[in-house]
Amino acid sequence: MFSDQFRRGETDKSKLTGVKRSKIVSTLSDVAWKAFQTVNQRLPEGEAIRPKWAPGPLLKSYQRTSPPLGFPRETDSLCPRCVKEVRDAVISGETTLESLMNEHPGEIKAQIVEENGQVVMRKTCPKHGEFVDVMATDPAFLERIESLFFGRDFKAAEDSHVHHHGTSNIKFGRGAVLTVDLTNRCNMMCNPCFMDANQVGYVHEPTFEDTKAILDRAVSFKPKRQVIILFSGGEPTLSPYYLEAVAYAKKVGFYRILAATNGIRFAEDLEFCKAAKEAGQHGVYLQFDGVSEEKNAHRGVGNLFDVKQQAIENLASVGIKVSLRRRTSIKCRRLRFSPFLLPGAMKTFLMTFAFSNAIPSPA
Ligand code: SF4
Numbered sequence: 001m002f003s004d005q006f007r008r009g010e011t012d013k014s015k016l017t018g019v020k021r022s023k024i025v026s027t028l029s030d031v032a033w034k035a036f037q038t039v040n041q042r043l044p045e046g047e048a049i050r051p052k053w054a055p056g057p058l059l060k061s062y063q064r065t066s067p068p069l070g071f072p073r074e075t076d077s078l079c080p081r082c083v084k085e086v087r088d089a090v091i092s093g094e095t096t097l098e099s100l101m102n103e104h105p106g107e108i109k110a111q112i113v114e115e116n117g118q119v120v121m122r123k124t125c126p127k128h129g130e131f132v133d134v135m136a137t138d139p140a141f142l143e144r145i146e147s148l149f150f151g152r153d154f155k156a157a158e159d160s161h162v163h164h165h166g167t168s169n170i171k172f173g174r175g176a177v178l179t180v181d182l183t184n185r186c187n188m189m190c191n192p193c194f195m196d197a198n199q200v201g202y203v204h205e206p207t208f209e210d211t212k213a214i215l216d217r218a219v220s221f222k223p224k225r226q227v228i229i230l231f232s233g234g235e236p237t238l239s240p241y242y243l244e245a246v247a248y249a250k251k252v253g254f255y256r257i258l259a260a261t262n263g264i265r266f267a268e269d270l271e272f273c274k275a276a277k278e279a280g281q282h283g284v285y286l287q288f289d290g291v292s293e294e295k296n297a298h299r300g301v302g303n304l305f306d307v308k309q310q311a312i313e314n315l316a317s318v319g320i321k322v323s324l325r326r327r328t329s330i331k332c333r334r335l336r337f338s339p340f341l342l343p344g345a346m347k348t349f350l351m352t353f354a355f356s357n358a359i360p361s362p363a
Pocket of ligand 1: 186187188189190192193194195196197233234235262287
């Protein structure tokens with residue numbers, strides 16, 4: 001998906017015509033969909049389809065369930081400070097990974113409420129006090145997004161490799177996107193990096209054997225319509241075995257293999273782009289906040305627009321697709337799937353870590 005900035009040479013008039021056209025197409029599609037639904041609901045129900053990957057026939061929309069949505073509502077959450085404490089305790093050996101499975105440290109209830117034109121999450125930890133996070137600056141938009149929830153159909157299979165990790169156990173799903181962090185190193189040092197790449201004083205890089213184990217577990221996910229692998233970090237292309245990891249993901253049969261990248265490596269080295277394509281890489285999510293210094297100022301690093309352009313050109317020339325990825329203006333939380341691929345309590349540990357950090361989007 002390319003942003004408007006790439007529609008070079010467009011005049012204001014042609015932009016307006018384009019907007020009008022897309023509004024007409026959108027309105028027509030809406031009318032056609034509603035007409036189709038009106039007819040469809042009057043027809044007798046046929047036999048439900050059962051795709052090969054599914055454990056049973058596909059459920060109708062009215063048969064699917066959903067978690068409580070809307071606001072105000074109560075939800076399960078974590079104290080961000082307890083999470084850091086328990087993480088440090090596990091790393092230092094003061095506590096075991098199993099305690100994360102069995103003792104549920106840091107778990108607290110949270111209230112999601114609309115306040116002053118925003119949707120916020122409020123929670124109080126008995127030890128660390130109150131925390132308030134902004135979830136949405138446009139309540140109507142959040143409401144709309146929640147209303148599009150597809151509904152839950154198939155229960156996740158009882159598979160101890162991927163589905164047993166305590167409170168955060170995955171109960172429903174058909175597979176989705178698995179983010180695999182290959183390194184916490186990066187060749188940039190952006191202020192809003194949720195990984196604090198290059199700023200934590202140590203390097204964390206799973207070995208190739210660790211990565212293979214994660215991919216092997218992920219591929220066993222059931223029911224599995226498809227699983228997409230997103231290599232991330234840090235800057236994943238700095239991993240010494242980036243290409244091997246891509247090739248292995250392809251070998252074991254993932255649907256799509258992507259990377260979340262700042263693009264520097266791809267801009268610098270066309271041969272590397274060719275090798276990535278050959279290894280099986282389908283696409284990249286390219287960090288891209290805009291074309292000007294101003295749009296990049298929040299990162300505290302210079303505008304790398306020429307680097308992004310070169311990366312796009314190199315990647316396009318070898319047939320790797322590029323999606324432009326912009327940092328959100330409010331804190332966001334990224335749900336990562338990696339925890340369900342790890343053994344035992346490690347899954348809960350990582351899930352805890354993933355949910356509890358108020359994070360701007362990386363790369
Ligand atoms: S935000 Fe992305 S590009 Fe910036 S330092 Fe972090 S990992 Fe590197």
